Amino acid sequence: MHDFDHLDRIEILEYLDSLTVSGACVAFHGDADGCIAAALLETILKENIADFYCVSSEELNLETLIDWFENQKVSNLITLDINVGSSKGALxxxxxxxxxxVLVxxxxxxxxxxxxxNCRIIQLLPDRDAQETRNQIRPAVYFCDFLSQAPSKERSGMQxxxxxAGLFGEGVTHLFDIASFHANQRVKNLAREFGxxxxxxCLLNSTSIAAESFVRSIVQLVKEEEGGESIQAASERVRQSKLFEVLRNSSKEISCVVQDQVGKSKHDCLWIAAKDYNVYKIYLDTKYNVVNLVASEARNxxxxxxxxxxxxxxxxxAIELxxxxxxxxxxxxxxxxxxxxxxxxxRGGHPxxxxxxxxxxxxxxxxxxxxLEILKT
Incomplete structure (x- = not known):
C-alpha cells in the first residue's frame, strides 16, 4: 500500500516512457535513495536511459550538472531526489x-x-493541508517502487x-509499512547494509563516481534475475555479488570516520537549552563530506x-540539522x-x-x- 493517491501512476509511466523514447538522461542525488531510484527507473521503463549523472550535496547549485548535460546528445532530463529549489535560480x-x-x-x-x-514537476508529497496528518517524507525510491507495481508491471524479488535497501539507506523504514516487502530479518539486515x-x-567517490557504470551494475542484478525469484533469493544473490563486497568495504570505512567524529564531540556539545528541547552542536574535522551522516548518528x-x-x-x-x-x-x-x-x-530539507x-x-x-531563531520557537 503506497501513499501516492494524489498521483496517476499510469499517466506518469506513459509520460516517462515518452521522454526516454525521444532520449533522456537521469540525474540523481548521490545517496542510496537517489542512486537506487535511478536504477529502479531503468528497470521499469520500456527504453534505456541514455546516461546518468550523480549530483553530490556539494553541487546543489547544479552548475556541474549543467556543464555535464551540455555535452549530452539527448533532449530530455529527469532529476531524482535533487532539491532543485535549494539554490536560487539553479532550476x-x-x-x-x-x-x-526537465522532469523533476x-x-x-x-x-x-x-x-x-519546459519544466514539469512531480511532487511526491500531497498538498500542504494533507501533509499535516501524513508523513512528510516520500523518498524517490519509494516512488519508483510504486511505479514498479503498476497493473501492467510485476515487481520482481530483486526490485x-x-x-x-533504498528505504534503509535513507533511514526512513520506521515511517512506512515495510511488511508488504515480505522480508525476514536476514533480508532486512542485508538491505540495510546494501543501502x-x-x-x-558515493561519499568516498563524490568527485570521481562513474555514475552510469555504477547504476548499471545495480540494474544488472535485476537483469540476471530468474523468473519468480523471491526477495529472500534476491538478497542472497546480492550478498554473493562483487558489488556487495565493494559496498560493504565502503560502509566500514565511512562508519569508522563517522563514529570517530561523533565520539570526539557528543559528550561536550550542548549548545542551546531551548524551552522544550536541547540543541547540540558538533564541528567536524575530516576530509570526507560526512556532515549529514554525523548529524544523523549523533542524533541516534x-x-x-x-x-x-x-x-x-x-x-x-556545510551544515546539517x-x-x-x-x-x-x-x-x-x-x-x-x-x-x-x-x-x-x-539550502533545503524537511521538518x-x-x-x-x-x-x-x-x-x-x-x-x-x-x-536566535531557535530561541524564538
Whole structure:
C-alpha cells in the first residue's frame, strides 16, 4: 500500500516512457535513495536511459550538472531526489540549456518559484493541508517502487529488495509499512547494509563516481534475475555479488570516520537549552563530506533534541540539522528558510532533517541567527 493517491501512476509511466523514447538522461542525488531510484527507473521503463549523472550535496547549485548535460546528445532530463529549489535560480539555468523537458521528481523542492515552461514537476508529497496528518517524507525510491507495481508491471524479488535497501539507506523504514516487502530479518539486515553501503560509496567517490557504470551494475542484478525469484533469493544473490563486497568495504570505512567524529564531540556539545528541547552542536574535522551522516548518528546516540553538525571547508561551510524522533518541533527546514538568503549557496530539507551550504564568510552569521531563531520557537 503506497501513499501516492494524489498521483496517476499510469499517466506518469506513459509520460516517462515518452521522454526516454525521444532520449533522456537521469540525474540523481548521490545517496542510496537517489542512486537506487535511478536504477529502479531503468528497470521499469520500456527504453534505456541514455546516461546518468550523480549530483553530490556539494553541487546543489547544479552548475556541474549543467556543464555535464551540455555535452549530452539527448533532449530530455529527469532529476531524482535533487532539491532543485535549494539554490536560487539553479532550476531556471538548468532549463535554459535543456532543449526538451526537465522532469523533476522529489518530495521537497525548496523555493522553485514559477517553473520554466519546459519544466514539469512531480511532487511526491500531497498538498500542504494533507501533509499535516501524513508523513512528510516520500523518498524517490519509494516512488519508483510504486511505479514498479503498476497493473501492467510485476515487481520482481530483486526490485523489491532494492527498494527496501533504498528505504534503509535513507533511514526512513520506521515511517512506512515495510511488511508488504515480505522480508525476514536476514533480508532486512542485508538491505540495510546494501543501502548504507551505496551512500558510503558515493561519499568516498563524490568527485570521481562513474555514475552510469555504477547504476548499471545495480540494474544488472535485476537483469540476471530468474523468473519468480523471491526477495529472500534476491538478497542472497546480492550478498554473493562483487558489488556487495565493494559496498560493504565502503560502509566500514565511512562508519569508522563517522563514529570517530561523533565520539570526539557528543559528550561536550550542548549548545542551546531551548524551552522544550536541547540543541547540540558538533564541528567536524575530516576530509570526507560526512556532515549529514554525523548529524544523523549523533542524533541516534544522543537520543533527544536537535543536533547541528558543521563542516568548514576550503570554499564553503556545510551544515546539517537533525531532530530526534520523539519530538514534533521545531520544523528544521523552516528554521533555515527564515535566515537571510544571501548567506547560502543552497539550502533545503524537511521538518526532521535539513541542511545547507553556507558561503564561508557567513558561517558565524548563520550560527548566531539560527540560535536566535531557535530561541524564538
Amino acid at each position: 531556471q539555468k538548468l532549463c535554459g540549456i535543456v532543449k526538451g523537458t 521528481i522529489d518530495d521537497h523542492l525548496g523555493d522553485v518559484g514559477r517553473p520554466p515552461d 523489491a529488495f532494492l527498494a527496501l 548504507r553501503g551505496i551512500t558510503a560509496f 546516540q544522543i537520543g533527544e533534541g536537535v543536533v547541528v553538525s558543521i563542516q568548514i571547508k576550503e570554499d564553503n561551510t 537533525r531532530r530526534a524522533r520523539n519530538i514534533n518541533s521545531p520544523n528544521l527546514v523552516e528554521l533555515l528558510q527564515h535566515l537571510k538568503s544571501e548567506y547560502f549557496v543552497a 526532521m532533517a535539513a541542511g545547507a551550504t553556507i558561503k564561508k564568510e557567513y558561517t558565524e552569521n548563520v550560527l548566531e541567527d539560527l540560535r
